[in-house]
Amino acid sequence: MAAEERFDLRWGIMATGNIAYTFTKDLLSDPTTRGTTNVHHVVAAVASSSSAEKTRQFLDKLNLSCAGYSSYEELVADSNVDAVYVGTPHSHHFQHVMLALEEGKHVLCEKPLTVNANQAKILCEEARKRKLFLMEAVWTRYLPLTIDIVDKIRQGTIGEVLRVIADTSFGDEVEKTWGTEHRMLNKDLAGGALLDLGIYSLTWVFQCLYHTLPESQRKAPSAVAAQMTLNYLTGADEATSILLTFPTTTPNNVPEWKSQAIAMTNLRVSTDPDGKNTAGPAIRIQGTKGEIQVEGPSFRPERYHIISCSDGNAQRQPCHVEHLIPQGDRGMYWEADEVARCVKAGKLSSDGLPWDEMIAILEVMDEARRQGGLAYPESIEGTHYSAKQ
Numbered sequence: 001m002a003a004e005e006r007f008d009l010r011w012g013i014m015a016t017g018n019i020a021y022t023f024t025k026d027l028l029s030d031p032t033t034r035g036t037t038n039v040h041h042v043v044a045a046v047a048s049s050s051s052a053e054k055t056r057q058f059l060d061k062l063n064l065s066c067a068g069y070s071s072y073e074e075l076v077a078d079s080n081v082d083a084v085y086v087g088t089p090h091s092h093h094f095q096h097v098m099l100a101l102e103e104g105k106h107v108l109c110e111k112p113l114t115v116n117a118n119q120a121k122i123l124c125e126e127a128r129k130r131k132l133f134l135m136e137a138v139w140t141r142y143l144p145l146t147i148d149i150v151d152k153i154r155q156g157t158i159g160e161v162l163r164v165i166a167d168t169s170f171g172d173e174v175e176k177t178w179g180t181e182h183r184m185l186n187k188d189l190a191g192g193a194l195l196d197l198g199i200y201s202l203t204w205v206f207q208c209l210y211h212t213l214p215e216s217q218r219k220a221p222s223a224v225a226a227q228m229t230l231n232y233l234t235g236a237d238e239a240t241s242i243l244l245t246f247p248t249t250t251p252n253n254v255p256e257w258k259s260q261a262i263a264m265t266n267l268r269v270s271t272d273p274d275g276k277n278t279a280g281p282a283i284r285i286q287g288t289k290g291e292i293q294v295e296g297p298s299f300r301p302e303r304y305h306i307i308s309c310s311d312g313n314a315q316r317q318p319c320h321v322e323h324l325i326p327q328g329d330r331g332m333y334w335e336a337d338e339v340a341r342c343v344k345a346g347k348l349s350s351d352g353l354p355w356d357e358m359i360a361i362l363e364v365m366d367e368a369r370r371q372g373g374l375a376y377p378e379s380i381e382g383t384h385y386s387a388k389q
Helices: 018-026 050-061 070-076 092-101 117-130 144-154 193-209 333-345 354-374
Strands: 008-012 039-047 068-071 084-085 106-110 134-137 160-168 223-230 239-244 260-268 281-289 290-294 302-311 315-317
Touching: 008 018, 008 092, 018 039, 018 050, 018 084, 018 134, 018 333, 018 354, 039 050, 039 070, 039 193, 039 333, 050 068, 068 070, 068 193, 070 092, 084 092, 092 106, 092 117, 092 239, 106 333, 117 134, 117 354, 134 333, 144 281, 144 290, 144 302, 160 290, 193 239, 193 260, 193 354, 290 354
Parallel strands: 008 039, 008 084, 039 068, 084 106, 106 134, 160 260
Antiparallel strands: 160 281, 223 239, 239 260, 281 290, 290 302, 302 315
């Protein structure tokens, strides 16, 4: 049998900040070292909206010889670019994704895709209309460890899952570490713990209690209750806890039962205070026959174990996963591989994060912000778009 022809995806990198650097650095790694042979990534262009000098520094730092631009309009107009990675602040995602879609580019946009669900719906419809691929860059979903855990839930390894507890908290000295201008707490940049970190906690909740069901059985939470602490200097949230009830269980959708989840994030207390997981797992996935415990951080876990319960006896079993993240890498290339495979296959969305699920998570965050009293400026929350603004 002839070997499958390799597909090269040509990327345009929109922004030159830390997250864009990390993603691009991962893109440049050899896919065969992680067992990927059918897709390959090419960095075709990079752009900073603030200066040509920032673009040049970015290219030099990564030893790239591709096209460099000082505007995003030039980047999306480049005919050598197939897909655009959007690494700009949350506040600008809606505008920048639309800019790329209107120029006929496939898009991978950093999480959250947009500030609210209405914006996401508009972008999905635009991608559908133009037959372009669109994905939110929740890289955690595509890590081999995450996929392994989701498969075990589907297989019924811990029985019927009824509860998930997920925490993504940093434990920083907020005033000193973030101040008031940093995107983490700046409302003008759609800052706050929920959109930046809490989305990872919600990701674990949804991929365990929602994504593990057949698509026809997936249902959004029937109840959402949120508590939010707003930063006294900026008004963005520095702590958010969300209690969710799902009308189903997983993997067998037992009609008489429901499942619950707690998704937490906090900037002042840490999930893992000593950096050695002494405080316990960042994620607990609890079923009728045991539980899966995942060591943090929730966005990039590298270890988990299963506690199985039978005949009153509990056994702790460490789980080993092939293709852990090598030292020095971040692990973002697995989501990039998914984008390339989907584009190659002509798909508009990824099975790993369908548009409906992405929107359902944004709707939970919308409700949490409503209950917590967190609203962003209309210029950020709105759905008006103009390529000229």
